[in-house]
Amino acid sequence: MIxxxxxxxxxxxxxxxxxxxxxxxxxxGGCEAYKAIKIAEEKIPTDSDLNTMIVAYNIFKKMHDNGQDVEIAFISGSEGSSLESQLEFSRKLDEVIKKVNPSRAIVVYDSPEDAKAIPIIQSRLPIAGIERVLVEQYRGVEETYVLLGRYIKKALSEPRFSRIFLGVPGIILFILGLFSLLNLTAYAGPIIMMVVATALIIRGLGIDDLIENWWENSTIMVIVSIIALIAVIAGIINGYFVFIGLKSYDAVTELQVLLSISPYIVFASVVLFGGKAVNRIIAKDVKVWHDIFRIFSTVIIYYIIVIVARNLEENPAEVGLQTIYSLSITTLVLISIYILMNIIEKYKFNPTSATS
Structure with a gap:
């Protein structure tokens, strides 16, 4: 029996x-999918999503008419970040699989963004086929305006697009207006370039999604990250003022610039490690000592570097061997402490690993 x-x-x-x-x-189900298509025909008649829904439904109908055991489902994510959308899609996919209990899947989609869901489906079901719908656009003037209007609407209404298409121009216009009032228009150009570059870096590297994910999972880390960023910016500004105040430029004076920045960098590092330690304490994670050790190591190394730098300013000729000696001893001590703590953690908190 087959x-x-x-x-x-x-x-x-x-x-x-x-x-x-x-x-x-x-x-x-076929009936529900047909009803959804009728609603889409009224609300989004020119959208590519409608065409993709119809293609999926036609595949379903053809296979059903040929006597195959087939079911259809329209599954969406959410309007939030990319990660939120994938998590929501994953949840709904599990719901569909539980109700339908399929053996394999055929995937129908129309955009690269939708393609992010394919690995999610593949982790649950073998994929028998993939159909990407590419809607051919006519070259007529009316169709061009319809297409342009659709993309403009998408850019204004969807949060992940509006951040770029509305947020960045808004900031630029605000800077132009503010600098015009202050008679500082000569500085507006470089500032605007920095804003645009920052927006491209944030969007290109997905930093906004990362921050959003951090905020959802750990508000503490977002707060300490903002504090750390402010500290780093303040350190760079302080270093700049020290640099323009120098009367001569050599290795010692350049070291002064680095020393003027380093307290801010150390503070930012300690704040980040401290925030992570607080997270671990809340989660009752025994590995909190890793972050406490990092804080301790950062402070100790900074203290040694400051002492060496001050000696370098007073007597540059005799500081070379002292620097190598101090840093070598410190490194060995810190590594030894770290190894010892790892051994204690392994045998005290993971006794099964010690006996295996």
């Missing part, structure tokens, strides 16, 4: 475009 496997057709809507037109997902 057992027919059940195939699930999945339409991916990772950024929850369906939710914005009132369609709650997951949508499971």
């Amino acid at each position: 057992v027919m496997e059940k195939i699930l057709i999945i339409y991916i809507d990772i950024d929850d475009d369906l939710g914005r037109i009132g369609i709650k997902t997951p949508v499971i």
Whole structure:
């Protein structure tokens, strides 16, 4: 007896475009999918999502008419960050799998953003096929304006796009207005370039998603990260003023600039390690000593560097061997303490590993 496997057709809507037109997902079953398509035809008739839904439904109908055991589901993520969307999609996918109990899946999607959900599906189900829908756009003037209007609407309404398309121009206009009032328009150009560069770095490296994830999982780390960033900026500014106040430029005077910045860097490091230690204490994680050790090591190394730097200013000729000796001894002591603490942690808090 041949057992027919059940195939699930999945339409991916990772950024929850369906939710914005009132369609709650997951949508499971041919009848419900057809109703969702009718709603989309009224609300978003020119959107590529509608075309993709229709393609998914047609695949379902064709396979169903051929007598195959097949089901269809429209699954969306959320309007939040990329990580939030994937987590929400994952939750809904588990719900669909529990109800349908499929053997394999066929995935239908239309954008690179939706493709992020494919590994999530693959971790739950074998994928029998993938269909990417590329909607051909006509070259007529009306169609061009419709397409342009759709992208403008997306840029203004979706949070992850509006941060760039509204946030950055807003900051630039504010800087121009403020500097004009203060008669400092000569400085507006470099400041605007720095703002644009910062926005590109943050978006390009996904720092905004990382911060958002941090905020959701650890408010403490976000707060200490902001404090650490302010400290680093203050240190750079202080170093700049020390530099422009120097009358001569040599190794010793350059060392003064570094020493003027280093307390701020050390403070930022201690704050970050301290915030992580507080997180571990709240979670009752025994590895909190790692962060306390890092704080201790940072302070000790900074203290030695300051002493060596002061001796260098007074007697540069005799400080070379002393520097090597001090740093070598400190490094050996810190490494020895770290190894000892690791051994204590292993045998005291993981007794099973000691006996295995």
